[in-house]
Amino acid sequence: MTEAMRLDGIRAGRLGPEDLARNFDDLHPPLDRHEALVAAxxxxxxxxxxxxxxxxxxxxxPLFIRQIATGMPEAAAKTIFDQNILGGMCARVCPTETLCEEVCVREVAEGKPVEIGRLQRHATDSMMQAGEHPYTRAPDTGRHVAVVGAGPAGLACAHRLAMLGHSVTMYDARPKPGGxxxxxxxxxxTPDNxxxxxxxxLLKIGGITVETGRAIGDGLTLEDLRDRFDAVFLGIGLGGVGALGLEGEAATGCENAVDFIAALRQAPDLTQLPVGRHVIVIGGGMTAVDAAVQSKxxxxxxxxxxxxxDRDRMPASRWEQDLAATHGVRLMxxxxxxxxxxxxxxxEVELAYVDANMAPTGETQRLPADQLFRAxxxxLVAVEGLALDGGKIAVTGAGQTSLTGVWAGGDCAMGGEDLTVTAVAEGRDAAMDIHARLGLS
Known part of the structure; x- marks a missing residue:
């Protein structure tokens, strides 16, 4: 182990490659054909x-599950993709336990819902692994739309616009699309890349050009995009991370959870990724859970x-909380x-107890920590010229912003929950509204 790999209690190689491969294996293994038929x-x-x-x-x-039950997983995939072109990812990461499966009649009656998420994955994987893309572009409309941000909202918007015959140039600040x-x-x-x-x-639809390393305020301006394109969609996410506001926050070991997760996702060799001996995660959403579980x-x-x-107000679902606990993460x-x-x-991190009104109780606790993740x-990294609402881009209807010809969706826009599936819906609906506003519906 080199000195560069050791930062006091933070070091790489705590586990060997076999243990890491097993630990980071697929959380929900796919259903085989027989299992899918039984579940359906x-x-x-x-x-x-x-x-x-x-x-x-x-x-x-119900339609896509019936199609699986009758031996037509590819037809089921088409039913899913018609509404959600990122149905494969959503099958893996959607909090189905608080959405579709929570209200399933089987859940209400028996406490065990139909496994909608895993069935969705079975269907979408069937089509994607076959290399099929079920859509073709409409005749070229001659219109060109800029999509800034290649995350779920931007990808859904770009695909629907391309399918309708528009040309799309997609910009993203990162080296890879995907957000x-x-x-x-x-x-x-989401193992196996x-x-x-x-x-x-998704890009097999054609008509979409992707330019990475391009961001608003860093080589791109909204004014220029409005001049050069017939419409602009912003799916730029939330780039800024809140600070704790404590003295010593710049010390080695204090990091943003999103940066840790990104580094892990891009690491070619997990044995080289440093982690602390004693880790504390501040926060209660799914990012906090992802950072905590992966540290373990x-x-x-x-x-x-x-x-x-308290637990009931924690943004991460109870299923995610239980996942953390089963991996040995302590929730306080x-x-x-x-x-x-x-x-x-x-x-060390000193924590203060607070009551339901967030008032200090006077009790504190100090925990050893050589790594702390802020979650x-x-x-939002503000975009000049756009009205904001609650710290996000203000939108009306299907993502229309305060600027004519500019739409927004996903985490950067005021609206629904910050979920991949919600972002997909907002990107898709914005594309349809752009199409209509261009007079082509």
């Missing part, structure tokens, strides 16, 4: 299905999530960071 047979194929209402992309869930799917989701949820495989498959999978001895409110509630202790390197929410 549990569906009542409800006429007025509550699962469809609960799906942000309005997939006809959150590529850089921000736990490795064990699925995010990039899905992007490559890399070999951290103790990992603690400290969240300021009603705590806020009060002080960071150490010299140039983090040694306390991200914020």
């Amino acid at each position: 047979d549990r569906c009542y194929f409800c006429h007025d299905a509550p699962c469809v209402t609960a799906c942000p992309t309005d997939i006809d869930i 959150l799917n590529e850089y921000g989701i736990a490795q064990y949820k 699925f995010a990039q495989a899905e992007v490559d498959w 999978l890399l070999g951290a001895e103790t990992v603690t999530i400290a969240y300021r409110r 509630f009603g705590l806020v960071p009060q002080a960071l202790h150490g010299d140039d390197r983090l040694r 306390i929410g991200q914020k």
Whole structure:
């Protein structure tokens, strides 16, 4: 082990390659054909299905499950992709336990829903692994649209625009397209480089040019884009990360959870990725859980999530909380960071207990920590000229911003929950609205 790989308690190689491969294996292994048929047979194929209402992309869930049950997984995939072109990723990362599966009639009656997410993956994987792309472009409209941000919202928007016959130039600040799917989701949820495989498959529609390393404010201006394109869609996500505001936050060991997750997702060799011996994650969303669980999978001895409110108000679902607990992550509630202790390197984190109103109780606790991850929410990197609402881009209708000819969707826009599936719906709907506004619907 070289000195560069050791930063006090933060070091690489805590586990060997075999352990890491096993730890980061597929969280939900795919269903085989027989398993899919058995799972599909549990569906009542409800006429007025509550699962469809609960799906942000309005997939006809009973129809695609019936198609699986009758031996037509490719037809099921087409039903899914008609509404959600990123149905493969959403099958892996959607919090189905709080969406479609939570309202499943089987869940309500028996406490065990139809496995909608895994069935969706079975269908979409069947088509994607066959290399098929079920859509062709309409005749060229002669219109050119800029899509800034190649995450879920931008990809969904670009694909629908291309399918309608428009030319699309997609810009992204990162070296690879994919956005959150590529850089921000736990490795064990999307192994085998699925995010990039899905992007490559999506781009088979044609008509989409991708330019990476290009961002608003860094080589691109909204004014120039409006001048050069017939319409602009912004799916730029939330690039800024909130700080704790504590002295010593610049010490070695204090990092953003999103940066850690991105580094892990891009690491060619996980044995070379450093992790602390004692890790504390501040926050309560899925990013916090992903950072905490993956720290444990890399070999951290103790990992603690400290969240300021009680368990029921934690943004991560109860399923995600239980996932963390089963991996040995300690969840602590009603705590806020009060002080960071150490010299140039983090040694301890002092946490203060708070009541339901966030008022300090006077009790504190100090935990050893050589690595702390901030997962306390991200914020919009402001775009000049756009009205904001609650710190995000203000939109009306299907993503129309305060500037004529500019739409926005996904995490950067004010609207629904910050979920991949919601971003896909917003990108898709914005594309349809752009098409209509261009007078081509």
